Amino acid sequence: MTPENGARAGLNLDDLVAIDVHVHVHADQHGHMALDDELSAAASKYFKGDPYDPTVPDIAADYRAQKMAAVIFTVDAEAATGQPTLSNEEIADLAAAHPDVLIPFGSIDPARGVAGIRAARRLVEEHGVRGFKFHPSFQNFLPNDPSVYPLYAEIESLGVPALFHTGQTGIGAGLPGGRGIKLRYSDPMLIDDVAADFPGLTIIMAHPSVPWQDAAISVATHKANVYIDLSGWSPKYFPPQLVHAISRQLKHKVLFGSDYPLLRPERWIRDFETLDVKPDVRPLVMKENAVRALGLDRA
Numbered sequence: 071m072t073p074e075n076g077a078r079a080g081l082n083l084d085d086l087v088a089i090d091v092h093v094h095v096h097a098d099q100h101g102h103m104a105l106d107d108e109l110s111a112a113a114s115k116y117f118k119g120d121p122y123d124p125t126v127p128d129i130a131a132d133y134r135a136q137k138m139a140a141v142i143f144t145v146d147a148e149a150a151t152g153q154p155t156l157s158n159e160e161i162a163d164l165a166a167a168h169p170d171v172l173i174p175f176g177s178i179d180p181a182r183g184v185a186g187i188r189a190a191r192r193l194v195e196e197h198g199v200r201g202f203k204f205h206p207s208f209q210n211f212l213p214n215d216p217s218v219y220p221l222y223a224e225i226e227s228l229g230v231p232a233l234f235h236t237g238q239t240g241i242g243a244g245l246p247g248g249r250g251i252k253l254r255y256s257d258p259m260l261i262d263d264v265a266a267d268f269p270g271l272t273i274i275m276a277h278p279s280v281p282w283q284d285a286a287i288s289v290a291t292h293k294a295n296v297y298i299d300l301s302g303w304s305p306k307y308f309p310p311q312l313v314h315a316i317s318r319q320l321k322h323k324v325l326f327g328s329d330y331p332l333l334r335p336e337r338w339i340r341d342f343e344t345l346d347v348k349p350d351v352r353p354l355v356m357k358e359n360a361v362r363a364l365g366l367d368r369a
Contacts, residue, residue: 080169081366086139089173089360090335091233092276092301092327093133093140097123098156099164104144108245114332115244122331126161129330130168138335141173141327141364143203143233149181150210158189162197173364175201175233180211180218187224194228200364205235206255208242213255214263222268231272231363233299234261236286237279240302240332258286265293272363276327277302283309290323291315297363300355301327305342316355317348325360 096104103110103123110123124132126142133140142165144156158176165174176193178186193199202225206213213234225232236258242249258279265273274297279286290296298320300308316324326342328335339356347355361367 081139081173082170083357083361083366086137086357088136088138088326088335088339088356089141089364089366090133090138090301090328090330091141091274091299091325091360091364093129093142093330094332095124095126095129095142095144095156095161096331097125098160099125102154102156104153104156108249124331126164126172127168130165130171132330133171133335134168136335139171139173140330141175141201141233143175144177145203145205145208146177146179146182147205147208147210149179150208155179158193158199159197162193162199166198173200175199175203177203178221179209180204180215180221181209184220187221190221190224191228194230199230201231201233203233203235205239205241206260207235207239207251207253210250210252211255213260214267219267222264222271226268226271229365231274231365232264233274233276234264235277236261236275237277237282258282258289261296262289262293265289265296269295271295272365273297274299274325274363277329278308278312280309283312287311287315287320291319297323297325297359299325299327300342301338302329302333304333305338305345308345313345313347317346317351321348321351321354322359322362324355325363326356 146155148155162174165172176199178190236256242251258275272295276299290298328338
């Protein structure tokens with residue numbers, strides 16, 4: 071496959087105004103959806119938006135038009151939900167056709183065991199995957215469970231980051247029992263164990279970690295290998311202690327993320343501009359911190 075007209079041989083960091091580190095692929099090229107109808111409808115209601123399920127080429131076009139790059143991924147939760155996962159390989163191979171704007175991450179359900187560990191290496195070495203996404207509540211696992219550690223060790227050895235959902239989730243929100251999804255699995259203090267046990271693993275904690283925001287700030291402050299992405303919430307709803315920390319102890323540790331397509335980057339940026347964030351910190355959040363966290367300065 072070749073890039074669309076206007077695409078470059080790879081990321082040109084100087085030309086990008088931002089890097090969105092949290093972009094979901096909801097639909098593949100064959101009409102298969104990442105979420106079943108009930109979960110998709112509940113998530114759209116939670117985010118107060120109409121369903122929008124772009125394919126990888128659609129995502130590339132959206133971000134190219136805004137001169138942004140996007141980290142894209144699905145979430146492999148097939149063991150917990152029964153919903154067949156989108157193909158990591160297909161997402162990565164489609165992203166390779168748009169290297170000027172797309173950075174592919176994979177997703178491995180820890181329930182896959184040894185097969186998942188081998189898949190992680192294949193995805194990096196053969197498909198150009200640049201990191202891995204985990205959603206402990208949706209995938210139904212405790213991040214600090216020792217049974218998952220061999221997978222983390224493999225990712226650490228591959229030199230790519232791991233991005234973990236933390237805090238509240240819109241998936242299952244408002245449904246009876248939240249469709250069985252357990253919020254406590256996304257407590258950032260569980261990620262603290264992983265960060266301590268794998269100091270060579272770059273970890274990105276996704277989202278304002280409501281109701282554990284203070285814990286997330288502490289983990290990111292204490293652990294040099296831990297970052298926070300600011301996706302999933304309009305910045306106007308950020309907890310005040312997070313807004314305070316962005317310009318201070320976390321100014322080199324926070325990353326722009328939207329949670330596209332449920333929350334679009336243009337809305338996130340518009341609301342972020344209203345926050346009391348120091349002018350010299352804004353470019354760090356929007357791009358420069360992500361360059362370091364994702365290892366793009368070593369690419």
